[in-house]
Structures are given as structure tokens and as C-alpha cells.
Amino acid sequence: MNVGPIKDLGRVFDRVADAYDAGRPGYPDEIFRALNELTGVDLDGATTVDVGAGTGIMTRALRARGSHVIAVDPGVEMLARLISRSEGDTPGVAAVLADGNALPLADGVADLVTYAQSWHWLDPVVSIAEARRVLRPEGAIVGCWNLHHAGQADWLAAYEARLAEAVPTYWGPAVEQWSVPPIAAAFEVIEERWIPWTRLVGIDDFLLDLRSHSYMAAMSPRSAHELVERQRAELREAFPEGVLSVPMRVYLAVGR
Ligand SMILES: C[S@@+](CC[C@H](N)C(=O)[O-])C[C@H]1O[C@@H](n2cnc3c(N)ncnc32)[C@H](O)[C@@H]1O
Numbered sequence: 001m002n003v004g005p006i007k008d009l010g011r012v013f014d015r016v017a018d019a020y021d022a023g024r025p026g027y028p029d030e031i032f033r034a035l036n037e038l039t040g041v042d043l044d045g046a047t048t049v050d051v052g053a054g055t056g057i058m059t060r061a062l063r064a065r066g067s068h069v070i071a072v073d074p075g076v077e078m079l080a081r082l083i084s085r086s087e088g089d090t091p092g093v094a095a096v097l098a099d100g101n102a103l104p105l106a107d108g109v110a111d112l113v114t115y116a117q118s119w120h121w122l123d124p125v126v127s128i129a130e131a132r133r134v135l136r137p138e139g140a141i142v143g144c145w146n147l148h149h150a151g152q153a154d155w156l157a158a159y160e161a162r163l164a165e166a167v168p169t170y171w172g173p174a175v176e177q178w179s180v181p182p183i184a185a186a187f188e189v190i191e192e193r194w195i196p197w198t199r200l201v202g203i204d205d206f207l208l209d210l211r212s213h214s215y216m217a218a219m220s221p222r223s224a225h226e227l228v229e230r231q232r233a234e235l236r237e238a239f240p241e242g243v244l245s246v247p248m249r250v251y252l253a254v255g256r
Contacts, residue, residue, distance in 0.1 A: 013054060014077035016212045021055040021081045023208030025146060027116070028197040031250050032065055038191045038254040039112065039140035043067045046111040049134055051100035051127070052118020056082030056093070058144075062114070063093055070110070072096045072103060101126045105134045114142045120181035128186045128255075141255045143183040148173060149196065152247035155238050159231060166227045169215040180251045187255030199246040203235045206244055 013020060036042060044066030053059045053071035055078050062069050071093055073079045079095050086093045098104050100115075101123045113131040115122070131141045150157045150173040157174070164174035172178055184190045201209075207228050210216060216224050235244065 011075070012214045012217050013212075014075045015217045016214075017055065017075070017077035017081055019208045020078065020212035021085075023205055023210075023212050024055075024057060025199050025201070025209070025248070026057055027061055027144070027146060027250060028195060028248075030195050030197065031144060031252055032061065034193050034195060034252055035112075035142060035254070038193065038252070039142065040138075041111050041140060043112075047109060048112040048114055049103065049105065049110045049131075050114045050116065051103070051131070052115055052121060053082055053095070054078045054118070056085055058114060058116035059093055060085070067112075068092050070094045070096060070105065072098050072100055074099050101130060103130045103134055107133050108136050110134050111136060111139045112142055113139070114144070115183070117145050119143045119183050124182070124186055141187070143181070143253045143255075145180055145251045147180075147249055147251060149247040149249045150174065155235075156247060159234070162231060162234070163210075163227075166223075166230075167215050167219065169218055171215070180253075183253050183255070187253075189256045191254045193252045195250040195252060197248050197250070199244075199248050201244050201246060203232060203239065203242050203244060206235070206246070207232055 032043065043062060046067045048062050048067045049070045049072060050059045050062060051072050053073045054075065056071060059069050059071040059082060069092065071082055074097065076097065079097055083095050096104060113135060119127065128141065148156055148160065150160045160172055160174035163172065164170045184192060210228060210231065
């Protein structure tokens with residue numbers, strides 16, 4: 001199989017696949033209740049195409065709620081972690097190495113197409129046309145992003161400000177013009193919801209999460225290391241017990 005061009009698409013995250021797998025948070029239960037309420041689709045028994053599935057954080061959550069999941073991602077290393085975690089304990093997941101802008105799926109096969117933290121990596125028009133093509137008429141498209149709610153805690157705002165200062169390609173809540181990806185503009189009918197939650201996490205895991213961001217992968221290893229160690233020192237000083245209570249919020253958008 002020739003996976004050259006597909007491999008290039010997934011390269012950024014492939015470099016940080018281990019940190020991603022170990023450090024990124026899951027999604028709160030509330031988003032699955034909201035997803036059912038907003039789409040009318042019962043996850044139990046539904047067929048979901050999870051585009052940009054990565055290491056499978058959303059894929060496993062959907063599967064745990066009874067959905068049959070087709071997990072699509074162009075990142076060889078990211079998908080390898082999804083597969084190794086799925087073996088044995090998650091039958092009902094099919095992993096497909098592919099570009100979400102050209103889904104290798106027949107028309108009208110899915111009840112849901114999900115983009116968990118991934119739609120902003122795809123072509124905004126082509127991806128949605130592909131999602132519509134593979135959906136059944138009553139199906140829905142779901143975008144969600146798990147975000148730091150920096151306005152809720154001074155220490156988190158300061159942490160984000162240090163990132164903005166040190167990382168040339170940082171794009172997040174410390175930038176005044178920052179906003180969620182404009183998936184709402186891609187739909188005629190859209191429902192949006194913000195779902196707050198709190199992440200309890202050790203400082204080391206929180207910094208693994210930091211290492212898994214594409215803007216960190218784009219830095220030189222030395223600069224990335226220095227930044228992580230600076231953040232570690234600041235966080236340890238503020239939280240000597242080593243545990244963080246991180247205000248988070250999920251932006252959920254559902255389109256039809
Ligand atoms: C931030 S990760 C999200 C992973 C996972 N959905 C989650 O919830 O943690 C973004 C993923 O999008 C994938 N991606 C990038 N370009 C893509 C494309 N054209 N088609 C499908 N997935 C793509 C990357 O390989 C990466 O695994």
C-alpha cells in the first residue's frame with residue numbers, strides 16, 4: 001500500500017503520538033448526553049465515522065456507549081496507538097488510514113460523523129461535503145474541542161500567557177483574536193453548546209499534554225524542553241502538592 005501523501009498529512013501528530021496518547025484528557029460524560037439530545041441519534045447501535053480519530057480518545061468513548069466506530073486518520077503512529085489499545089477490549093472499531101477529505105466509504109452508511117479536535121486540520125468545505133455524502137439522511141455532523149477555560153483561573157491564564165510569549169505558532173485563549181474553529185459557518189442548521197468540566201491531573205501528565213500540541217512539535221527540541229521545564233517550575237511553585245484542578249470546557253457543535 002502506498003501511504004506516502006497520507007503519511008505527510010499525519011506527520012505533525014505522529015511526532016508526538018506517545019505524549020498525545022498519555023497526556024491528553026478524555027471527554028466528560030455530559031457531551032455524550034448533549035450529543036444524543038442535539039442529534040436525536042442514540043449512540044447505542046449507531047454507526048459513527050470518527051474523522052481525525054488520532055490515538056482513539058473519542059473513538060473509545062463512542063464505542064463504550066455502544067456505537068460501531070469507523071476511525072479515520074492519516075497519521076500512521078497515531079492510528080497505531082488506537083489499534084493497539086483497541087485490540088482485545090474494543091471490538092466494533094475499524095481503523096482506516098485515510099484522509100478525511102476523501103473518505104474511502106460508500107454513500108449513506110453513517111448515522112454520525114464526528115470531528116473531535118480535528119476538523120480545523122481538514123479542508124473546511126471538502127470535509128463537510130464528504131461527511132454529508134457518507135451520512136444517512138437523518139444523520140448529523142459533530143465537531144467538538146476540549147479547551148482550557150483560562151478565564152476561570154489566574155494560574156491557567158498565566159500558564160497560557162507564558163505559552164503565547166514563547167511559542168511562535170501558539171494559537172489559544174491568550175491570543176485576543178482567538179476563537180473556536182468556524183465549523184458553525186459550514187452548516188445551515190447548527191446547534192452549539194459549551195460544556196464546562198474540571199480536570200484533576202498531576203503536573204507531569206499536564207506537561208505531557210502540553211508536549212502533544214502541534215505548536216510544540218513545530219519547535220526545536222531544545223526550545224520545547226526549556227519551555228516545558230519553565231512551566232514545570234512555575235506550576236510546582238504554585239501547587240507544591242503536584243496536582244492541578246484545571247477548568248476546562250468543551251465546545252460542541254452539531255450540524256445537519
Ligand atoms: C488533535 S488530534 C485529535 C485526535 C482525537 N480525535 C482526539 O479527540 O483526541 C487531530 C487529528 O487529526 C488528524 N488529521 C490531520 N489531518 C487530517 C485529515 N486530512 N483527515 C483526517 N484526519 C486528519 C491528525 O492526524 C490527528 O490525529
